[in-house]
Amino acid sequence: MQLIKYLLISTLALIIAVPLMMMVTISLNPDNTDILRSMGGWRAFIPQHFSLDNYAAILADTTHPFGRYIFNTVLITAVTLALSLLINSAAAFALAWGQGKRRGVLLLLIVALLAIPGETLVLSQLFIVSRVGILDTYLVQIIPCVANAFYIFLFYQFFSKIPRDLIDAARVDGFSLFRTWLNVGLPLSKPVFVTVATLQFLASWNSYLWPIMVTRGPEVRPLSVAMSAYFGSNQLYWGNIMAFAVMMAVPVILFFLLVQRHFIASITGSAVKG
Secondary structure, eight states: OHHHHHHHHHHHHHHHHHHHHHHHHHHTOOOHHHHHHHTTSGGGTSOSOOOOHHHHHHHHOSSSOHHHHHHHHHHHHHHHHHHHHHHHHHHHHHHHHOSOTTHHHHHHHHHHHTTSOGGGGHHHHHHHHHHHTOTTSSHHHHGGGTOOHHHHHHHHHHHTTSOHHHHHHHHHTTOOHHHHIIIIIHHHOHHHHHHHHHHHHHHHHTOOHHHHHHOOSTTTOOHHHHHHHHHHHOTTOHHHHHHHHHHHHHHHHHHHHHHHHHHHHHHHHHHHHO
16 A cells, blocks of 8 residues: 555656756757757657756846846745735734624635636736726735635635634733734744635736736746747747746745745645644
């Protein structure tokens, strides 16, 4: 049984690692002709060259300013992540422990939103932001992506399991709902915060459909859209394209390595509690 488990884990790791190995191998090869010859063979997965010329070409390209793109992506992702954690957790805490008889109806509406594909709403959202006049800005890539029904539901599931004694004790001490969320809810919610932060980071960093609809130039465009534009204008230069992809993927890998221990602990902890 253990052997089967290890074989499955090894197979899954190999499926994930092979494309990454190919991407890194090609990015280190400055000879595009050699890259095309090695496609489909083992040489495409094991580095034969260790040149940084492709990376230097990406960083020196003024038509597609990589530095600007990564600044835009980091800014948009960081602000969206911070606002998403605060607003979604606050909304969920209000649904879990706030006053009012209609909280159940609001929760039902939020859960119902999960059944609506986000792609069906982009045209109406595009109409709204165009009327507001924030197209081709950082705001248009941040504000519509902050509130999320799924994240609110995750936070609600966690906050609703907080012992009532803690909430009642906070109320006896004269805490408002906001202070109760700040002093009781947030300190206890590290597991769900890590889970939502990971999901939001990946969603913001890899977002493509919405940014390409609301941006026009490199001034505010993120890496995902820039990658598409770069691929379209450099279809034959696979080394440069893969170097671009590696530099885009590195921050995601580093982020996951940073939070993996907390993320796995939050998943296993939720499973045990469930």
